Amino acid sequence: MPPSSPDGGRAAKRVDTRRSASQTSLSAPPTSLVARALGRLGGMLLVMWGATTAGFIALRAIPGDPVDVMLGVTASVGESVRQQIRVEWGLDEPPVVQYFTVLGRLVTGELDSYQLRQPVMTVIADQAMPTLQLTGLALVFALGLATVGILLARLPALRPMVSTFELALVSSPTFWIGLVLLAVFGYQLRWFPTAASAGLPALVLPALTLALPLTGIVSQVFRQGIGHAESQPFALTARARGISDVRLLSRHSLRHAAGETLTLSGYLVGSLLGGAVLVETVFARQGLGAVTVRAILGRDLPMVLALIALAAAVFAVINLLVDLLVARIDPRVRMAG
């Protein structure tokens, strides 16, 4: 990073020339779409495999007997029964064999949870819905609120207020926001039910909890994106054409900011899933987050591995979608690919 300097401009000029010259070859046809898609799929599987393998090694390193996990700590069972269970679950095999067995069963969907004694696939399928509802609504809230924030921040008078509010939201622990919302709107004002079983109204507070920190991040990144775009030379050219602020935003900077915000999606979905763990605990809800906490605390190896694989898959898919979308917005990305 060369420090800025009054006569640093000319150096940049020559450097730019280089860049533009090297780009004449960019119009070469890209490698075939099928090959690229296969490459992405391979990468995705690689990440899933790496993650589950790391998870397996990590969890096998934990001292303790998996049979305890299955039976519960209080159960008093004879050693012969324990041995029988071990054989039944393949726990007497060498770790390498266990690893491949677990991996194989994970792929075919036959892996059973230690704690729940049912296929992990079934557990995930059962619990996915509440979490999807929660995160989906949260996403809607977050985008809506972020839009409001961005629009308010266009007014110079409100900008300091908006950015203070953003900073507060980004800096607060998700679960604490949940506690405050629950205390104010649940227990004090009684606008929303506090029990999770109350259907859609019960979903509002948890979704809002999850949405608020995201709102702060999205609107921050988006506003920075707009600021960045409008400080670039093309914005000067555009203004020199006599266009209005509204047009500068709608025809130029919006697209740039959207691209920058999109690349954040992976992080956002991550926060949603990570946040769901805490939010489901705070609001005593069912869902994958609660399952995750239970599985990790209970050292339920199969369940944890399945959740890891699921998370990795979700991320790979999200990143793929983001890449496609960004390439649609930005020809520079499209051509470099």
Next chain:
Amino acid sequence: MTLLQWRTRGESQRGRGRPGRGPRGWLPTPGVIAASLFLVVLMAAVLVPSLFSPLDPLRADASASLDAPSAEHWFGTDRAGRDVYARVVHGARASLGVGLGATALALVAGLIIGVVAGLAPKMIDAAVSRSIEVLMAFPEFLLALVVIAVVGPGETGLLVAVASAAMPAYARVARNQTLVVRNAGYVRAATVLGVPPWRSALRHIVPGTLGPLLVMAILGVGTAIVSAAGLSFLGLGPAPPSPEWGVILSEGRNTLSTAWWVAVFPGLAIMAAVVSIGTVGRHLKTGGAVA
């Protein structure tokens, strides 16, 4: 001479155009001053908590269970009748300790891994980068959860978990920055002069990489505090009666229907700490003091 109407879009967007290299960029805003003062107070609370609250954060008083905030108990009392203010003040040590410790740990580990990957042959770099990518694919919080399941709950576990969850991000930045610095003109100049690569790495590359990482670490302390609070909220941090912000919050969850104060104040403390760190960190970042 007449003064012209000279209004541009730019003018209404003060503070964006010129990053504060000049003397004016260095004047801290009132917000930065307030944040710095709060951090000083917080550090004092970490070092000498009794300065702020003479009460014992662990002393239960059955007769004062769930008292609302009053002159005697500024933040009220919890179910066991312990003073919430005293608990929040004494909790600063554990929470900030984990935040700072975990960040330092993540920074050092990330720096070493990143610089080594950036300078190593392509094969090793690719392997390390892929591994970092895999780790980065997980939300930091889930990663911390998995790590704590492995190392076990408790204060040490918390520290290690939060640090390992944060580490991949540092390693990635360190690696990318290493690549940038490695191709910088002054590193090429060193090669041409005949400086041996190890000395070039030590004198140019590591210092050049450290700058951006330090900026990141300042903001990272805030994230680490929040992650640590989340984990201890789930019961994975220090054991319950001990004062720690996440622990107090989780006690507050159980009494939320009748006593909001137990949960609200420690959360406010977290928010204030993280906001202050973020404000000061951002000021240092744009001031170019660290980078």
Next chain:
Amino acid sequence: MGSAGRTVTRVRGLSIRFGDAVVVDDVAFTVAAGECLAIVGESGSGKTLTGRALLGLAPPGAALEATELTVTGLDARRYTERDWRRVRGSRVGLIAQDALVALDPLRRVGAEVIEAFEVHAAPGRARMDAAMRRSRVIDLLRRVAVPEPELRARQYPLELSGGLRQRALIASALSGDPVLLVADEPTTALDVTVQRRVLELLAELKRSGIGLLLISHDLAAVAQLADRIAVMHHGRIVESRPTRELLSAPEHPYTRMLLDAVPRPDVRAEAGDGEVVLEARSVSKRYPAPGRGVRRAVDGVSLQLRRGQTLGIVGESGSGKSTLARVLLALERPDHGEVLLEGAPWSVLPERRRRTRRHALQLIDQDPFGSLDPRFTIAHVLHEALRLNDTGNGGRAGARDRVERAGALLAEVGLETGLLSRRPHELSGGQRQRVAIARALAREPRVLVCDEPVSALDVSVQAQVLELLERLRDERRLSMVFISHDLAVVSRLADHVLVMRDGRAVEQGTAREVLRHPEHPFTRELLDAAPRLPSP
């Protein structure tokens, strides 16, 4: 020349300040229809801000005063932002420096070209239909001589070559039919051959009746186009006269200095016929191209540099001259061929064995901003090099007089020893380049590779640095490889010239042969296109 029509803009008493700093000071000029006024100045002279004033666009915090500021006869001093918006694009157009960043990279060329027209012509009418837009875009692109306008309109700026992109940018400025064009360094980012064609296009626009305010650092480049030249220095116009007069009989000392600094093509006599110190035997270097295939950055180049000689390597951007420099320096290993240093193997050695001989071959890099570690003081920078000399003879003894030697080196490159405690960002570009030269000298090299050593510097500083290099070469009896895109600069120093294009050496020989009797058409084109001042 200038069939001066009616005045399109008149400025008197224009001052612009940021807080207490006056950056434009009491500037006055007029531009008439069909006339070109060039404002020439070095970086920081205030020329860009002056141009922006005609569009009502200034960076944040600028305060502006003027006794007169008219645009197409209307007093613009009390214009509001809304008034300015009606002026921008429709009466005054802006052509910025580098079209790669001056056009929105995310929008198609057609959309960028038509925007000013849309904004100014469309209100009133309900909506322009697509066919009308398209034909207007094609017309505009034709007007600036863009081939295949239908295709280009659908492409993105990134897909166009530098020259076409600059033409598209000009088309977008013409879109609203302005009477005045402010062109701010419109050709600086372009290769000379392209630069000449863009200047010709601007001349054509001028003939069509548009007033042109040309802002540039390059006297030679504007000399052919401008009817009048205003020289700007520290915010003031120090001299403003018709081009021919100003060039032939400059009055102000600053103008004279600028003129003297313009490197004039010159042919040096052949020098040095000693032994070969640096030799490349048909070296090639390929890189994987984006997409697939390879790009031959350097393709079978051979050269010989004898003791005391200076070999100039000329080429446009992307011709492979910098890659060749890196191969000569053994920073990159050639895919084919071999480099020999002082008659011994060089490029084939492992780096460990090269290190003991690196001192003989030193580099002056293009970018004086990146070549010094921003965390090091100048003393540090020089000590790093000096210490390497000491490793052979005891080390300790050397440490004591290192400070002294660093001071002597600075003196040799014309800097004061007081700079030793400074850091690079406290130095000007010229000073930094001198430090880089001092650092190279510290290792007492026999061969110096200079890669565009002055292209990042202002003209006046350029001349000084070239002079320094020349002096050092003669005093220290150095051999030199001098790489530049600028033929005039190369011809000043080099006694042998190698012309590169697309990775190949298309012509090489003594400076006399190549510059006086070029054989390859590309060399002739380069020589023709090089902007030069009319001979006095």
